[in-house]
Each structure stands twice: as structure tokens, then as C-alpha cells.
Amino acid sequence: MPDxxxxxxxxxxxxxxxxxxSLSSVGQRFDEVGALAGRLLLRIIAGEEVPPGxxxxxxxxxxxxxxxxxxxxxxxxxxxxxxxxxxRSPDALHTNLCTELxxxxxxxxxxxxxxxxxxxxxxLDGRAANDDAALHGLARSLTRMVPDPExxxxxxxxxxxxxxxxxxxxxxxxxxxxSAAAKSLAMLLSELQTRGYAHRARRLENVVLELSAVxxxxxxxxxxxxxxxx
Numbered sequence: 001m002p003d004x005x006x007x008x009x010x011x012x013x014x015x016x017x018x019x020x021x022s023l024s025s026v027g028q029r030f031d032e033v034g035a036l037a038g039r040l041l042l043r044i045i046a047g048e049e050v051p052p053g054x055x056x057x058x059x060x061x062x063x064x065x066x067x068x069x070x071x072x073x074x075x076x077x078x079x080x081x082x083x084x085x086x087x088r089s090p091d092a093l094h095t096n097l098c099t100e101l102x103x104x105x106x107x108x109x110x111x112x113x114x115x116x117x118x119x120x121x122x123x124l125d126g127r128a129a130n131d132d133a134a135l136h137g138l139a140r141s142l143t144r145m146v147p148d149p150e151x152x153x154x155x156x157x158x159x160x161x162x163x164x165x166x167x168x169x170x171x172x173x174x175x176x177x178x179s180a181a182a183k184s185l186a187m188l189l190s191e192l193q194t195r196g197y198a199h200r201a202r203r204l205e206n207v208v209l210e211l212s213a214v215x216x217x218x219x220x221x222x223x224x225x226x227x228x229x230x
Contacts, residue, residue, distance in 0.1 A: 002069035012063050014197065021066030032057040032103065063161065090166065094121070097162045104155050105145045116141050120159070123181050124166065130181040135188050142192065150203075153196020156189040163189070 002021065009016060012027030036057040043050050094117055101113035119138050122128035146152040163185060 002067055006068040008062075008068055014200075016063070017065065024065045024068040025063050027063055029057065029103075035103075093162055093165055097159060100155060100158045101145065104151050108145055112141075112145055116145060120163075120185065123185055124163075126181065130184055135184055138185075139188060139192065149196045149199035151196075153193045153200075156192035156196070160186065160189045160193070 007023065009023045009025040010028070012025040016023035016025045036055055040050055040055060097117050098110070098113045101116060102108070102110055105113065116138070119128065119134075119141065123130060123134055123138070128134050142152060142155065146155050163182060
């Protein structure tokens, strides 16, 4: 794998990016599915007529990695097989990323998400200077809009996929300035994802410690004390 067989998964869990070979996967937005179900339920509670039938939440994305030969993270694989992209217009990509940001930052104005995406596009197109000030400003805007590091990690991952889709099929087609800007932005988004993974690791470590303390306390308690917790 992937020379003789290509494998693709579903759900795009975080671990898929770190196994060897990294697992290509379809990511489904379960938060959007839950939000859609919640909105339908609220409409029913409010007395609105909700017609029966399927309701489909938008947003699913294909993350192409090593298990289908689309990335060179497998020993002995010299040339990656470029995945065939489903063509989407820049306007559609722009709208999708704005929707991702707005969904991840409830209560924040839509215009704020729009300005962040425009800032990314200006950097990529050379309309903004590719310097530390621009990159730090973009990082501050993203962090201010999505302060939760783990939610920001998810946003940064979608922004990275957006960046990959905007990239020309032939890297030689872009100018040197565009290539440098894309690399700078990719590094920034990678750093934001790393922070999210680190935050998640610390949170899970604390959960394990708390559960261990609870288990230790239960082990030292009598039967009557344990049953009284129910």
C-alpha cells in the first residue's frame, strides 16, 4: 500500500494524519449534523410544520494522504500519485471556508469571517505583503475569532485543505511570490494545528488523572458508600 492497493477511510479522525502511511479519509462534520437536528427540533417545539423526509447537512471533505499514494510519506514511494480533484470555483471555496469559520465561531459576525478569508486570499495573491506582520495579524484574527485551541485546530485543517485546492495543479504555474506566500501560510496553519493537538493531549492527560483519582477513591470505599453515589 499504496503501490498495489489504495485505501481510504471515513470520519477523518485526527490520528489518520499521523499513522504510517497516513490515511486518506472522508471527513464528515458531525457538529453540523447535530446542529441541523437541533434546529429541526426547535422548529417542532415552536409549533412549526416540519415536513417528513431526509435532511442533509452540507460539508464533507476528502483529505488525501499517503494511503492512496497522494503524499510521499511512505518508504520506497518516490513519486506521489496526484489525486483527481473535484473542480470547485474559487468563489465556492471562499464561501465554504467562510461557512466553516462562522460555524466554529457562533455569535461572531459573518463579516469577521469574510475579512479573515479575504486576508488569506490577499496574502496568496500578492495583494498583501508576505511578512511577519501580515502572518501574525492573520494568526491573531483567527485566534480572536476562534479562541478554543482545539476548535481552531479544526478550522486550520480546513483552511489548509482550502489552500491545497487553490494551489495550481502544476506548481510551476505559480509565481515565486505566490509560492512563498503559500508556504508561509501553510506553516502558520500547521503551527495552529500543532497547538490544538498539544492542548488536546494535555486535556486528555488531565481527564486520565481525574479518572484515576476517582477509581482510587472508589477502591478505598465501602460497598455502602459506592452504591450511595448512584
